[in-house]
Every structure is written in structure tokens, then in C-alpha cells.
Amino acid sequence: MNKTWWKESVVYQIYPSSFKDSDGDGRGDLRGIISKLDYLAELGVNVIWLCPVYLSPGADNGYDISDYYAIDPQYGTMEDFDELLLEARKRGLKIMMDLVLNHTSDRHAWFKESRSSRDNPKRDYYIWRKGKEGLFPNNWESYFSGSVWEHDTETDEYYMHLYSKHQPDLNWENEEMVEELFRMVHWWLGKGVDGFRFDAIAHIVKAQGLPDADNPQHLPVVQAYQLFSNLEKVHTLLHKLNDRVLFNYDIMTVGETSGLGPEQALDYVGDERHELNMVFQFEHMNLDAASPGTGKWVSKPWTLLELKNVMSRWQTVLHDKGWNANYLGNHDQPRPVSRFGNDGPFRVESAKMLATFLLTLEGTPYIFQGEEIGMTNVAFDLIDDYRDVETINYYKQAKLLGKPQDEVMKAIWKKSRDNARTPMQWDDTANAGFTTGEPWIKVNPNYPGINAAAATADPQSIYHYYRSLIALRKKHPVIVYGEYKLLLPLDTEIYAYTRALNGEKLLVILNFFDGTPEFTWPEEPGRGKDAELLISNYDPVPGEDTGVIKLRPYEARVYLLG
Known part of the structure; x- marks a missing residue:
């Protein structure tokens, strides 16, 4: 078994605009992050994943980069960034940057040159095509709705954008452009960053010839994700990036790769592939989508059996072959306690249960800011x-x-x-202590009752439960490296599994709902009598039958069996 620091780490994701504002302009910044490093160190995390802070017009909150080598003034200066690196290191924290290699901003110097004329040397840094008889070059649909093509009057051609029209896709068929990206990645590593989360990395290669997608209903634009997702040449390019740049540094890398299962994921993260350390999968994020064709906005209830099936496949297929990146929420997703838990009367219990789930799976856990205090979805009118x-x-x-x-x-x-991007709720003062100015987006109105100051002061809070879980993960290698085995695969309320390593076994019991189902102990050891309860989100029941446990709403228990 290959043991590494990034497998043993716990990652905390920061969305800088919403984390902490230091200068009163209403938007979070680097100095705000520096001021909260002690908070993160006390929580026990090891790595900070920093969402983009590069120079950007902000068409997609920083994921439209106009200069890879500059810090956006709204976040501070490069000197502030260097200080963040230094102060993080003093506290044993590493910094992982968020890097977008699929596209740039339409205000990037490369794109300004590219669109200036058809024969500009940087024309082919991006993907340009002529229209077809008054139509778009093909019928692909953007992730942000509408066609992936935008007409540019300057040269009377269309450029591709899988996301916003302000985010033109880079052309990875252009070797000169690829070399410029490699040099940029090397530059950041030279500054001392500890890794990268590669945004939309599965989309950097498009199908040869950019053919139309099958369109039986003859719609103007159709979903064509299979024509620009996880194509074989992505692996060739990532292997080249690893061989040329990443391999020379002791860093962690994670790719955003939608639309694949664990078998395909091994092409990215397999130990012999030399591409990425891990990838973010989206199968569990799609469980509440009504159908693949309706997009994320049409919902259906998710089921525990579906969740078990997805997570168990990823846990078992990648074991001893690759590594998982485990998460329940991030900057693109709803709040986990509102989605998979109960953000009403059982907010605290369900948030703790979900934390237990996240931190006892095999793989590196990712906590998004505010999860550790149980922040919820927002409903602006x-x-x-x-x-x-x-x-x-x-x-x-x-x-x-x-x-x-x-x-x-x-x-x-x-x-x-x-839902994830409302400001971090630090205390019960104006604007939740996030800013002294007008926040760029409104604060969730529930901040007087849900905030970090109250959580850190309460030893029974969600925050301190996270601290205890993280401490257990550091103490017991079985929680990091143990082999996962699902129990009760057909139970619709209880999610239970074991983790085993070198004769030591962990038993995790999770009640995912507000009922009171019974859990019957496995036959050994001693039907629970010899087991050590490591953590639970409820106080023990005096005189409880160790053979059969009546679980309370959203109850979580973790036992050490041997």
C-alpha cells in the first residue's frame, strides 16, 4: 500500500469571495483568509483548496481567468498571496490552487489577439469555426444553456464556449498554447503551492471534426457531453503534464471529471497511469436529478439504496488501484444538510451524521466552508x-x-x-461578521442562530464534532486506508459498513432519516460487547442491548472492533 500525505489529509475548500472580507468592500479576500487560519488549524484540516483568485472580470466568479500570473485586486496582491503561503505553513497547512485549463476569460490577452484577425498567431489558441448556412457550426448545448457557439463580428466566425460566452474554450490541439499552460503551472509550483484542483479538466479535448450530436427531436441545440467529455486524448495530455511538470513536485492533484464511473476514473487515477491523484465524481450529485435529459433543475427524491450503490462502487473499484476524493458539497452544489440531511428540527444531528459518513470513507475528504457549522440552503424571494x-x-x-x-x-x-456561495457565517453581528460593508451577495438570514462563534463556544456543536472526527482519522490508519465493505445493502434507512486494515476493523452505522430503525449487530465480536465506541452524535443509552440497537433520528455511531 502506497501511503502518502495527501491520502491522509483533510481538505477545506474556501470560496474566497464569500469567506472573510478584511477591507469592508463586501467581498472576501486573501487577508481575510489569513485572519482565519487559526480557526482552520484548530479544526484540524491539513489542506486549503483555494477557489480562483487570479485576475478575472468575474463573469463566472473567477472561473474566467484573464491573467494566470496575477492576483485579482479584489482579493489583494501577490504579496498577500505569498504571505498566505507563509502563514499557512507556520500552522502546518498546505495550499491547493484551483486552476482552469479548459478555457480563459474573453478578456485574456490571448483571446484578444485570437479574435483580432483570422491570421493572428494566437488564432488557434481557441476553437473557431464558420457557421453552416446561417446556423451554428454544430448543435452542441452549453452547460449554461443555449449553444456552445458565439458569433464574433470582428472576423465573422464563431468561437466555442462550453460554459459562458465570456469563457472561450482553449484549443488543446495547439502545441504552442499547451506549452504556455505548462510553463504557467510550473511557475505556480515554483512559488510553493502544494497542488491543484483542475477545473473542467475532462473537457479539454473535443471530438475530432466537432460533429453534430444525435438529434432525433431536431432541437436547435442538444446535449452532446459525450463529444467533449473524458475523451481518450485527455489522458495523453494529462500524462504529458504529469511527466513534464507535476511529477517533479510532491503535490496533490484532483480533477473535476463529470460523466464517468469508477472504472473510467481509474484511467485518470490508477496507480500506474501517472496522471492525477484523484478525481471528483458526480454520480452521487445526480441522484436527485429527474433524468439525464432534464438537467439539474428538475428534481426527484434521492434514495438511500441509490446512494449506497454509487458510493460502494467507487469505494470498491478504486481500492488498492486508485484513490477517492470524497465530498458532499462544494461551491457548485447545494448545502449537504439541506440536500442529504434535515435542515429543520434535526439540523445538528443530521449534519453530524453526514460528517461521520464523509470522514469514514476511504479517500481524501473535502469539507466546503460552512459545512463544519451546518450552514443551510438559502431561499431568496x-x-x-x-x-x-x-x-x-x-x-x-x-x-x-x-x-x-x-x-x-x-x-x-x-x-x-x-446556496453554497452566501457569506460564511462567523458570528451574530451585522452581515454575520463577514464584512463591515455591503456583501456582494446577501447573507443567509439564519446566521444569528448558525455561526462559527456560537459553534466554537459550544462543546456539543457540529464544529467540535468535526474536530473529533478529524482527530480520529489522524489516530487510526484504518479510517484512512481500511478496505470498505457494505453491510445491509437493501436497508432503506440504515447505511452501515466496515473498514478493515491489518486485523483492525471499524464499524460505521448511519441512520440517514428521522425514523428509529433497529440495527442488529454482526455475529462477532461478542455482538458489540467488546467493541469500543469511538464517536457518536448522541449520548449512549444506559443499559442498551448490545445485540440490537434502536437508532435515533439521524444517529451515527463508529465502533472499533479489534
């Missing part, structure tokens, strides 16, 4: 209070299609990316 481009585009399109206002807003309340 007005679309004008939302900032996410994907949400706003959906609202406009849904209204054009005549969907009822309440139906549209309910979908947004459930799935908008802004």
Missing part, C-alpha cells in the same frame, strides 16, 4: 438577489418557456449554486 450566472440564465429561460414563478423559484432554492 427575488431573482435579483442571486448572483450565479447559471441560476440567472435558468430563470430567464424558464420564464420564456412560461413556467410558473413559484415553480422556478423552488427549483432555484433547491439547486442554485448560490
